[in-house]
Amino acid sequence: MIKRLALCLLLLAPIAALAQQQGSSVSNLLDSLGSRDELKPLKTVIVARNGRAVAEHGYRGHTPSEPSNIKSASKSIISALVGIAIGKGLLEGPDQKIAPILKADLPASPDARLNDITIGNLLSMQAGLDRMSGPNYGRWVSSRNWVRFALSQPFVDQPGGEMLYSTASTHLLSAILTKVGGKSTLALAREWLGPIEGFSIGAWERDPQGIYLGGNQMAMSARSLLAFGELYRNGGRTDEGKQVVPADWVAQSWQRRTNSRFSGDEYGYGWFTRQIGGEQVHFAWGYGGQMLYIVPSLNLTVVMTSEESGPSARNGYRDSLHGLLADIIGAVRAA
Numbered sequence: 001m002i003k004r005l006a007l008c009l010l011l012l013a014p015i016a017a018l019a020q021q022q023g024s025s026v027s028n029l030l031d032s033l034g035s036r037d038e039l040k041p042l043k044t045v046i047v048a049r050n051g052r053a054v055a056e057h058g059y060r061g062h063t064p065s066e067p068s069n070i071k072s073a074s075k076s077i078i079s080a081l082v083g084i085a086i087g088k089g090l091l092e093g094p095d096q097k098i099a100p101i102l103k104a105d106l107p108a109s110p111d112a113r114l115n116d117i118t119i120g121n122l123l124s125m126q127a128g129l130d131r132m133s134g135p136n137y138g139r140w141v142s143s144r145n146w147v148r149f150a151l152s153q154p155f156v157d158q159p160g161g162e163m164l165y166s167t168a169s170t171h172l173l174s175a176i177l178t179k180v181g182g183k184s185t186l187a188l189a190r191e192w193l194g195p196i197e198g199f200s201i202g203a204w205e206r207d208p209q210g211i212y213l214g215g216n217q218m219a220m221s222a223r224s225l226l227a228f229g230e231l232y233r234n235g236g237r238t239d240e241g242k243q244v245v246p247a248d249w250v251a252q253s254w255q256r257r258t259n260s261r262f263s264g265d266e267y268g269y270g271w272f273t274r275q276i277g278g279e280q281v282h283f284a285w286g287y288g289g290q291m292l293y294i295v296p297s298l299n300l301t302v303v304m305t306s307e308e309s310g311p312s313a314r315n316g317y318r319d320s321l322h323g324l325l326a327d328i329i330g331a332v333r334a335a
Helices: 001-032 071-087 110-118 121-123 134-141 147-150 166-179 185-192 222-233 247-254 316-334
Strands: 042-049 050-060 067-069 219-221 272-276 279-286 291-296 300-306
Touching: 001 042, 042 110, 042 222, 042 316, 050 185, 050 272, 071 121, 071 166, 071 222, 071 247, 071 291, 110 185, 121 166, 134 147, 134 166, 147 166, 166 185, 166 279, 219 222, 219 279, 222 291, 272 316, 279 316, 300 316
Parallel strands: none
Antiparallel strands: 042 050, 042 300, 067 219, 272 279, 279 291, 291 300
């Protein structure tokens, strides 16, 4: 028994030494970020390898445990809840039509194409309805019924056509989850994602009907977002082996359905995909620079939170965060 234990310790020693070396290298990198002008909005960074946080850092008084508005990164969480609902038989699958579920909020004289929109179309931003993000977001959230307002918008493409990034699409999914689940989306999230150690949702905005805003205005800490990312990196399983999100849903979510017309990045069911640092990376992205990166080839999960007061795409800040991830990937490889 003593010999066996000694052998195990001998085998584990190089792994522990490697993890320590990687942690030191990444920590040194994170320590240096506070002086980089292009990263001034950065609040926190956490880097995890093989399920273990090897480095984390807060900037300008921020900490990884404080709640942060993760903005559209919450669209990936809505996607997970849809996958769980399908696994539980509450929804039929991505090809299920949404009109019968939301019939109470359909326009009086609906466009026939509303009958063609599927769950999958909403997840991949291919509903065809006019976007309720960007310049249209304000008038949408100022309406008295966000679901009805979204469904009454004109079609600017056919269902299944080009990607039209719209928070209204994920809000319709929140309304659908509320109907089929018989509980608020927040209650479902806390129940279904509760087995994830460290996962927690704080404040979350609701529409005038009390439906939680699918895909925006969700408060989570960087550590909580990391716990969610680790779940996906592990194929939907917790560290204890409990299958929370169906494994095939994780794979489907990362499968390319369309491409962003703004960045060219691939988009699946609530997740973007692109090459960064020579690796395929799946990521959730929220306004201002709220990022959850998963690099399966390196067993790497990285969270970055930022000030949410300004954009991240038009000013190049998002690209700076992608560059930071490339630096982290390089540090991990070099260790």
